Amino acid sequence: MQPLAGIWWSAWLEGWAVNAKLDGEFREFMHARWPFMVRLAYGLTGDQGHAEDVAQAAFARAYASWPRVSRAGDPDAYVRQIVVNENRNRFRKHRVTERLTDAPPEAAAADAVRRCDDRSVLIGALQRLGPRQRAVIVLRYWMDLTEHQTAASLNCSVGTVKSQAARALATLRQDTELVDEGFQ
Amino acid sequence: MRIDDERDLHGQLEAAFEAITPRPAPVDRAVRRGRAIRVRRRVAVAAGAAAVVAIGVLAVPSLLHRSAAAGPVAPAGGNTVTVQAPGPHSAPGLIASGTIDGRRWQLTAAKPGTGAAGPGEQIFTTSGPAFEGRGGPQPWPALVVNGAYSVPFRGVLVIGPVQVMFGAVPADVTYIAVRLGNGAVLTLHPAAVYGVRAVAFAVPVGAGIVDAAAYSQQGEIAAAIPFNESDGIAYFGLSLTPGQHGLARASGRIGSGTANGTAWSVTAYLGPWGICYQTNAVGTPAVFCPPTPSDLDSGGLWGYTERSPSLSVAGGHAPASAAWVIVSQPNGTTTKIWPVTVGGQKLFAFQQQTGPNPPRWTAYDSSGHVVRWPAG
Numbered sequence: 301m302q303p304l305a306g307i308w309w310s311a312w313l314e315g316w317a318v319n320a321k322l323d324g325e326f327r328e329f330m331h332a333r334w335p336f337m338v339r340l341a342y343g344l345t346g347d348q349g350h351a352e353d354v355a356q357a358a359f360a361r362a363y364a365s366w367p368r369v370s371r372a373g374d375p376d377a378y379v380r381q382i383v384v385n386e387n388r389n390r391f392r393k394h395r396v397t398e399r400l401t402d403a404p405p406e407a408a409a410a411d412a413v414r415r416c417d418d419r420s421v422l423i424g425a426l427q428r429l430g431p432r433q434r435a436v437i438v439l440r441y442w443m444d445l446t447e448h449q450t451a452a453s454l455n456c457s458v459g460t461v462k463s464q465a466a467r468a469l470a471t472l473r474q475d476t477e478l479v480d481e482g483f484q
Numbered sequence: 485m486r487i488d489d490e491r492d493l494h495g496q497l498e499a500a501f502e503a504i505t506p507r508p509a510p511v512d513r514a515v516r517r518g519r520a521i522r523v524r525r526r527v528a529v530a531a532g533a534a535a536v537v538a539i540g541v542l543a544v545p546s547l548l549h550r551s552a553a554a555g556p557v558a559p560a561g562g563n564t565v566t567v568q569a570p571g572p573h574s575a576p577g578l579i580a581s582g583t584i585d586g587r588r589w590q591l592t593a594a595k596p597g598t599g600a601a602g603p604g605e606q607i608f609t610t611s612g613p614a615f616e617g618r619g620g621p622q623p624w625p626a627l628v629v630n631g632a633y634s635v636p637f638r639g640v641l642v643i644g645p646v647q648v649m650f651g652a653v654p655a656d657v658t659y660i661a662v663r664l665g666n667g668a669v670l671t672l673h674p675a676a677v678y679g680v681r682a683v684a685f686a687v688p689v690g691a692g693i694v695d696a697a698a699y700s701q702q703g704e705i706a707a708a709i710p711f712n713e714s715d716g717i718a719y720f721g722l723s724l725t726p727g728q729h730g731l732a733r734a735s736g737r738i739g740s741g742t743a744n745g746t747a748w749s750v751t752a753y754l755g756p757w758g759i760c761y762q763t764n765a766v767g768t769p770a771v772f773c774p775p776t777p778s779d780l781d782s783g784g785l786w787g788y789t790e791r792s793p794s795l796s797v798a799g800g801h802a803p804a805s806a807a808w809v810i811v812s813q814p815n816g817t818t819t820k821i822w823p824v825t826v827g828g829q830k831l832f833a834f835q836q837q838t839g840p841n842p843p844r845w846t847a848y849d850s851s852g853h854v855v856r857w858p859a860g
Contacts, residue, residue, distance in 0.1 A: 327511050334509035339501040352506060356514050361617075363518025422500050424745045442497040469493075477745070 326366045329375055330359050337383055343438035344387040346427035358382035380443075384435065384453055425475040432456075433468035440465055521617060565664070567685045569673040579650055579677055580684040581612075589614035591648055591684045593677050596626045608650070610643055614686065618644045627652040627680045634698035635660065635708035637720045642689060647717055650684035656700040657681070665692025690716030698723070709756040711773055721757035721773030730756030736826035739833025743795045750799055750833035752826045759829065761786060765795055798843055799833035803855045806830050806847035814839030823847075 337358060341351035362369050362379045369378045426434050432454065439450045440461070451458045567582035581590035589612040599607040599621065606626040610619035624639055629652045636651030653660065653674050660683055662670040674681035687693065697707040706725050710718040724730055733755040740749035748765040760773040772786050786799055802809055802823045811819040815837040823830035836843055847855040 323515070326515070330511050330514060331509050335504075335506050338506035339504050342504050343497070343501060348504060348506070351504075352510075355506075356510055357517070359511075359514040360517030360521060363515055364521035364617075366518070420500070422496055427745070428747050437493075438497070441493045442501065444494065 322366055322370060325370060326363055333376060333379065334359070337379055340380060340438065340443070341383050341387060342423075343426065343442060344384065344431070344435055346423060346434075354383055354386045357386045361386075381453060384439075387435075388431075421477055424477060425472055428475065429468050429471060433464050433471070436461055436464040437468050437472075563688045563691065565668070565670065565685075565687050565691070567670050567672060569683075570675045574675075577677055579675055579682045580672065582686060584614045584646060584686060584688060587614040588612040589619075589646065589648070589686045591650055591686070593627060593682065594621075595678055601626075608639065608641070610641060610648055614646055615643045616645070627677060627682050629654050629680055634706035635696045635720060635723045636683065636698075637696070637708075639684075640717075640719060642717055645689055646686050647689050647691075648684060648686045649718075649720070650682060652677075652680040652682045653698065655681070657698045657705065658700055660696055660698050662696045663694040665694060691718075692716070693718040696720065711753055711755060711757040711760040711771070713762070713769075713771055717771070719757070719760060719771050719773045721760060724756065730758060731829070732827055734827030736824060738824040738826060738831040739797070739799060739821075741835050743835050746795050748795060748797050748835070750797060752824075752829075752831050754827040754829060759801065759831070761799060761831075761833070763797055763833075765797065794838075796836040796838070797833060798836045799831065800845060802830040802832060802847045803857050804828070804830055805849045806855050807850040809845050809847050812841075812844045812846075813837040814841045814843055816841070 334355065337355040338348070338351050341354040341358075342348055345351050345354060358379050361382050362375060369375050372378065426437060429437065435454055436450060439445045439453055440447070445453065447458050447461045451461045454461070563585050565582065565584050567580055569580055570578040575592065577592045577594060579591045579593055581588065583589065589610065592609045592611070594601070594607040594609070596606045601607050601623050604626055605623045607621045608624050609621045612619060622641060624641075627639075627650075630636075634654055634657055636653050637649040639648070639650035641648040641650075657674060659674070660672040662672065662685055664670070664687065670685050670687075672683040672685055674683050692712060693710050695707055695709045698705045704726055706723040708720050708723045709730065710720045712718050722730055731754045733753075735751060735753045738750050738752045738761075740747070742748070746765055748763065751762045751764070753760045753762065757773055760771055763770045763772075774786065800809075806823055809821045809823055809832055811821060811834055813819055813836065816839060817837060819834055821832045821834050823832040825831075830847075849855050
């Protein structure tokens with residue numbers, strides 16, 4: 301008779317690696333959905349570098365739980381939710397980097413990308429929204445999630461989604477750069 | 485396009501995001517990171533299983549003779565929080581460990597200057613199920629004792645739903661008591677960590693830290709009341725000696741502008757914590773609370789930098805008689821700023837230009853004479 305601990309350990313070791321089939325499935329999924337998740341993260345972060353970091357972290361987490369994620373049947377929703385969560389955590393981590401200094405850190409080199417077309421003006425206006433309003437706009441109006449789905453994704457009430465969406469749209473309507481570009 | 489037409493907004497967003505061309509999918513890197521996450525989870529499971537076995541072996545005598553080293557149990561709102569100083573056989577660098585609702589956490593410091601630490605930094609590693617797999621190493625200014633403040637929580641890490649606070653205490657501090665919103669108290673005993681005595685604790689974000697007091701063998705040395713931001717994260721600023729009062733509570737916007745298309749603003753919050761500066765730019769606001777009175781009295785500059793979009797904001801605290809401030813920007817230009825009075829304090833914030841030199845500032849009174857801080 302195999303000792304109980306031995307059974308436990310062998311089960312553990314058996315599950316150690318994602319088997320080759322699941323591994324291939326994950327790789328295929330990531331190749332297919334990477335652009336979409338980066339774009340979603342871009343909508344939330346407003347920065348392509350951050351977006352790719354967030355998307356990569358989300359896919360890594362999905363891989364870590366891939367057998368379960370795959371079994372559940374909607375890996376897209378799973379990764380999308382991690383992108384939203386990762387973005388929120390990114391800001392939480394980022395925000396504590398302040399420190400007192402006689403010499404404030406030198407600013408990064410100027411962004412080489414000029415916001416010179418309608419699309420980037422819209423992205424710029426999105427960036428000027430608060431993170432939650434931006435997330436509501438992206439999830440509600442780009443991804444076409446329902447108010448309930450958006451609320452579940454952002455872990456808030458439907459009422460909050462409605463109010464944040466209304467405020468965000470009002471802010472966008474008044475955004476001077478959008479007005480200058482003839483958006484309204 | 486009209487923004488009030490939601491279908492058009494969808495189309496415009498679609499077009500804007502379609503223009504983003506991501507780099508090729510880093511599948512191998514994601515797989516490697518995913519495997520690392522699995523390993524960490526499994527190690528945690530194994531450690532948990534080992535702990536269960538150990539508890540099974542030790543439970544009866546432990547229950548009969550409750551260890552004097554056991555940390556306090558403090559319900560924080562709906563959560564139960566414990567903290568424990570390292571024992572004699574703990575791993576080097578362990579500052580403290582504990583549990584939040586039974587899920588373990590620990591904070592470990594690496595030897596200063598080792599690992600990926602930059603100059604003056606140290607790597608701090610958070611680990612344990614309490615961090616929901618998000619713990620890990622992070623550089624932070626090295627643990628240094630500053631005699632000006634006995635309540636030392638200069639280290640603030642927010643990891644998922646948990647806030648970790650840590651710092652080094654002066655030699656005369658025997659313990660620190662942290663009071664939470666529901667009246668529960670965590671007692672922190674300093675641990676020797678690479679030449680300093682350090683303390684740490686972890687609580688759920690939103691636990692509502694009321695205050696922290698440092699005690700020597702003679703009694704209370706100092707206490708600090710944190711600035712609790714609206715989303716539940718606490719920041720400690722000044723340490724107050726017994727009988728000393730902080731500033732009266734007040735708040736106000738001290739600067740704003742737009743840089744590279746990004747709007748920024750800085751709001752100052754005054755109170756018993758001193759002055760906390762909240763910078764709103766990209767994402768969640770960033771908060772900074774200068775730790776010592778001398779930082780306030782010398783008008784010490786603080787800085788905030790966002791890499792993308794490129795944005796750097798700095799600010800300071802001018803003497804009461806200052807009418808305006810001339811800032812010498814890093815690129816050699818000068819900027820004239822009129823400080824804003826908030827709670828009787830003259831505060832200012834400005835967009836920092838890119839350049840090789842650190843910014844400097846000089847305050848002038850209404851007659852155009854240079855004003856200096858009494859100490860400086």
